[in-house]
Amino acid sequence: MRPAFTVQASDGAARAGTLVTTHGMVETPAFMPVGTYGTVKAMTPEELETLGAEIILGNTFHLMLRPGAAIVAAHGGLHRFMHWRRPILTDSGGYQVFSLKSLRRISEEGVRFRSPVDGREVRLTPEDSSEVQLALRSDIAMALDDCTAHPATESEARESMERSMRWAARSHSRYYRDEPPGGLFGIVQGGMHRPLRLASLETLLRLDWPGLAVGGLAVGESEEERLKVLEALLPHMPPRQPRYLMGIGRPEDIVAAVTLGIDLFDCVMPTRHARNGHLFTTDGVINIRNSAYQDDLSPVDSACDCYTCRNYTRAYLRHLDRCNEILGSRLNTIHNLHYYIGLMRSLRTAIAAGSLAAWARGFLAARRQGGAVA
Amino acid sequence: MRPAFTVQASDGAARAGTLVTTHGMVETPAFMPVGTYGTVKAMTPEELETLGAEIILGNTFHLMLRPGAAIVAAHGGLHRFMHWRRPILTDSGGYQVFSLKSLRRISEEGVRFRSPVDGREVRLTPEDSSEVQLALRSDIAMALDDCTAHPATESEARESMERSMRWAARSHSRYYRDEPPGGLFGIVQGGMHRPLRLASLETLLRLDWPGLAVGGLAVGESEEERLKVLEALLPHMPPRQPRYLMGIGRPEDIVAAVTLGIDLFDCVMPTRHARNGHLFTTDGVINIRNSAYQDDLSPVDSACDCYTCRNYTRAYLRHLDRCNEILGSRLNTIHNLHYYIGLMRSLRTAIAAGSLAAWARGFLAARRQGGAVA
Numbered sequence: 001m002r003p004a005f006t007v008q009a010s011d012g013a014a015r016a017g018t019l020v021t022t023h024g025m026v027e028t029p030a031f032m033p034v035g036t037y038g039t040v041k042a043m044t045p046e047e048l049e050t051l052g053a054e055i056i057l058g059n060t061f062h063l064m065l066r067p068g069a070a071i072v073a074a075h076g077g078l079h080r081f082m083h084w085r086r087p088i089l090t091d092s093g094g095y096q097v098f099s100l101k102s103l104r105r106i107s108e109e110g111v112r113f114r115s116p117v118d119g120r121e122v123r124l125t126p127e128d129s130s131e132v133q134l135a136l137r138s139d140i141a142m143a144l145d146d147c148t149a150h151p152a153t154e155s156e157a158r159e160s161m162e163r164s165m166r167w168a169a170r171s172h173s174r175y176y177r178d179e180p181p182g183g184l185f186g187i188v189q190g191g192m193h194r195p196l197r198l199a200s201l202e203t204l205l206r207l208d209w210p211g212l213a214v215g216g217l218a219v220g221e222s223e224e225e226r227l228k229v230l231e232a233l234l235p236h237m238p239p240r241q242p243r244y245l246m247g248i249g250r251p252e253d254i255v256a257a258v259t260l261g262i263d264l265f266d267c268v269m270p271t272r273h274a275r276n277g278h279l280f281t282t283d284g285v286i287n288i289r290n291s292a293y294q295d296d297l298s299p300v301d302s303a304c305d306c307y308t309c310r311n312y313t314r315a316y317l318r319h320l321d322r323c324n325e326i327l328g329s330r331l332n333t334i335h336n337l338h339y340y341i342g343l344m345r346s347l348r349t350a351i352a353a354g355s356l357a358a359w360a361r362g363f364l365a366a367r368r369q370g371g372a373v374a
Numbered sequence: 375m376r377p378a379f380t381v382q383a384s385d386g387a388a389r390a391g392t393l394v395t396t397h398g399m400v401e402t403p404a405f406m407p408v409g410t411y412g413t414v415k416a417m418t419p420e421e422l423e424t425l426g427a428e429i430i431l432g433n434t435f436h437l438m439l440r441p442g443a444a445i446v447a448a449h450g451g452l453h454r455f456m457h458w459r460r461p462i463l464t465d466s467g468g469y470q471v472f473s474l475k476s477l478r479r480i481s482e483e484g485v486r487f488r489s490p491v492d493g494r495e496v497r498l499t500p501e502d503s504s505e506v507q508l509a510l511r512s513d514i515a516m517a518l519d520d521c522t523a524h525p526a527t528e529s530e531a532r533e534s535m536e537r538s539m540r541w542a543a544r545s546h547s548r549y550y551r552d553e554p555p556g557g558l559f560g561i562v563q564g565g566m567h568r569p570l571r572l573a574s575l576e577t578l579l580r581l582d583w584p585g586l587a588v589g590g591l592a593v594g595e596s597e598e599e600r601l602k603v604l605e606a607l608l609p610h611m612p613p614r615q616p617r618y619l620m621g622i623g624r625p626e627d628i629v630a631a632v633t634l635g636i637d638l639f640d641c642v643m644p645t646r647h648a649r650n651g652h653l654f655t656t657d658g659v660i661n662i663r664n665s666a667y668q669d670d671l672s673p674v675d676s677a678c679d680c681y682t683c684r685n686y687t688r689a690y691l692r693h694l695d696r697c698n699e700i701l702g703s704r705l706n707t708i709h710n711l712h713y714y715i716g717l718m719r720s721l722r723t724a725i726a727a728g729s730l731a732a733w734a735r736g737f738l739a740a741r742r743q744g745g746a747v748a
Contacts, residue, residue: 035432037694037697037699038690038693039694039699039701041699041700041701042700042701042704043701044701044704051674064695066693066695067668067692067693070669071668071669071693073690074669074671075671075687075689075690081687081689081690082690083685083686084692109703161647227640240707258485264656294441295448296443296447297425297449311447311457312457315441315445315448315449315455316412316449316455316457317580318441319411319412319440319441319445320411320412320413322440322441323411323440325411325413325415325418326415326416326700326703326704327413327415327416327418329700330416330704332702
C-alpha cells in the first residue's frame with residue numbers, strides 16, 4: 001500500500017503524526033535505526049521491537065552487492081529475509097555511490113562503479129534502484145538522486161540537482177509501472193543554494209509522492225548552513241506529507257530539525273557509537289573506554305531504565321569493551337537505541353502538549369552542561 | 375554452601391544426577407558453556423537461561439588479568455558482575471598457564487608468567503588461585519594443578535602429578551581457611567600413565583572434596599589414549615561424587631564419557647565453532663560459509679526448534695557471516711548451544727530410561743553418516 005501520513009498534533013512548525021504503511025503504523029517524529037546489510041548491527045528484530053523501534057532503514061547499495069536482490073527476493077523480500085515484521089524504508093543507493101568518490105562514473109544514464117566487495121563493474125540507474133527496492137519489498141522506497149558534493153558552485157549544484165530531478169522522474173516511472181509493495185519518496189537536492197532547493201521542490205511536486213526527503217545534507221556543511229537550507233525549504237513543503245531528513249544525526253540536530261517540521265530521521269550514530277564505546281546520557285556522551293570507569297559500579301545513566309542500565313555497571317561495560325566482547329557491542333547498542341527512541345517519544349509528547357520550545361531548551365541545556373562530544 | 379551431588383538414576387556406568395549449589399541446582403550430565411571473561415561470548419544471561427544452561431564456567435586466569443579479581447569482588451562476585459544468577463564453576467588457571475608454554479616458569483611455589491595483556495610478571499600459586507576464586511565467589515572452584523605436557527615419560531608425568539597433588543593440598547587448605555562461598559574440586563593428573571592416574575586419585579582422596587575432575591586430557595592425545603585413561607580411572611572414583619572431565623569436547627566424546635560415568639563437561643567448541651560458522655546438526659557439522667548455502671532457504675537443521683532455526687534461513691546466516699555481522703555470531707551461538715544442551719538432555723533421558731547404549735549407537739550412526747568434521 002501507499003504510505004499514508006496524518007498530522008495528529010502540531011506545535012509551531014513541528015508536527016506529531018502517524019505514518020501507516022504495508023507493515024503497520026509508525027508514530028512520528030520517528031528515528032529509523034540503520035540496518036545496512038539486513039541487520040541493525042548487533043540486534044535481533046525482537047530486541048528492536050522491545051526498544052520501541054517502529055521502522056528501520058535498509059541500504060539498497062549494500063544489499064544489491066551482498067547478498068544480491070535475487071536472494072532477498074527469493075525469501076519474499078527483506079522483511080522475511082531478516083525476520084523483521086514492521087515497516088522498512090530503503091534508501092536508493094545514491095548516497096553510498098556518492099561516497100565512493102573516485103571509484104564511480106556518473107552519466108545521464110546513471111552511475112557505474114567498481115564494487116568494493118569484488119571489484120566488478122556495477123551499474124545503478126534510476127530504474128535499477130527502483131527495481132532493487134521493489135525486489136526488497138520495502139514499505140518506503142527512495143528515488144535515486146545525484147548527491148551534490150560540498151562545497152559546490154551554483155552551476156555545479158544546479159547541474160547536479162537537475163540531473164536528480166530527471167532521475168526522480170525515471171525512478172517514479174519504473175517504481176509505479178506495476179503494483180508496488182509500498183510508496184516512493186522524492187528527494188529535494190540543490191546543495192546549500194536556497195533558490196535551487198526551492199526549484200528542486202517545485203520540480204518534484206509535478207509528480208505524486210507519498211512523502212518527500214531532504215537529501216544532500218550531512219555532507220560536511222556547517223550546522224548553520226544546514227539550518228538555513230531547512231528554514232528556507234520547509235515552509236514550502238506540502239504540509240500533509242511526511243518529511244524525511246536523510247542521514248541526520250546528533251540528538252541536538254534532530255531536536256532542531258523536528259522544531260522546523262521534520263518527521264523522519266535515520267543515522268548510524270547510535271549504533272556505530274555504541275560499538276566504539278560512546279554512550280549517550282542525559283547530560284552528554286561518555287566514552288566507556290575511559291579508565292575512570294574501570295571500577296565504577298554505577299550504570300551508564302542512572303536516569304535510564306534500559307536493559308543495560310538496569311543490569312550492568314560501567315565497570316562491566318568497560319571490561320567487555322576492553323576484551324572486544326560481542327556482548328559489549330550488544331549492551332551499548334541497546335542503551336544508545338533506547339536513548340534515541342526515547343528522545344523521539346519525548347519530542348512527540350512535547351509536541352502534543354504544545355511545549356516543544358521549552359522542552360528543547362531544557363534538553364539542549366542539559367546536554368551542553370554535560371559536554372556533548374558526539 | 376558445599377555442592378551436594380545425588381545420583382538419581384544410572385544405566386551401566388552412566389549416571390543421571392542433581393548437583394545442588396549456592397546458586398541452585400544443576401541436572402547432570404551437564405554441559406557448561408564457557409564464559410572466559412565474564413560473558414559466554416555473544417550471549418546474555420537471559421538467553422543462556424532460555425537455552426536451558428544451568429551452570430557456566432568462568433576462567434580464573436583471564437579474569438585475574440582483566441578486569442582483576444578486586445573489581446569483580448567489588449561487585450559482590452562474578453554472578454553480580456556479569457548478571458548471571460545460576461551456578462558458576464571457575465577453573466584454577468592451571469590449564470591456561472600451561473598453554474603459555476615459554477612465557478611461564480614453574481617452581482614448587484607455583485607459576486610465574488608474563489601477562490599476555492600487559493607484559494607484567496604475574497604470580498599464580500595454589501593459594502593465589504584459591505583466593506581469586508574466593509573473590510569471584512564461584513559455586514565450584516578448582517584446585518590449581520600442574521597440567522602434564524603430552525607426550526610425557528613416566529618420570530616426567532610422575533613429577534608433574536606429584537607437584538599437582540602438593541598444590542591440591544595447598545589449594546584446599548587456603549580455600550577452606552574461612553567460610554567459603556562454594557566448594558573446591560580436586561583434579562586427577564598423571565598423563566597417559568594409568569598407574570599414575572590411580573596414584574593421583576588415591577592421594578586426592580586423603581582430603582575431602584565435594585567433587586573430582588579429570589584433568590590433563592584434551593592436550594593432544596588420541597581418542598583411544600583418552601578412553602583408556604578414563605576406563606582405568608573411573609571405576610575407582612567415588613560413586614557418590616560428581617565427576618568433571620575438563621575441556622572435553624566433541625559431541626561424540628561427551629557421549630562416550632557419559633557412558634563411562636562422567637557428569638560434567640565444559641568446552642569452547644559450541645561457542646567458538648559458532649563464531650567460525652561451524653554449526654552442529656543432527657547429521658553432522660555444516661560450515662555455513664560454504665557457497666552451497668548462498669540461496670538455501672532451509673533452516674540450519676529442520677529437526678531443530680531453536681530460535682535461529684525457527685526464524686532464519688541458511689542463506690541469511692551465510693550472508694551475516696560474509697558481512698561479519700555480530701548477529702551472525704549470536705544466531706550461530708544460540709543454535710550450537712541449543713544443540714549441546716539438547717544433547718545433555720537426551721543423555722539424561724536415555725539414562726533414566728535405561729536405554730543409553732541404544733541411544734548412543736543411533737546418535738553416533740547419524741553423525742557418522744553426515745560426516746562429522748568438528
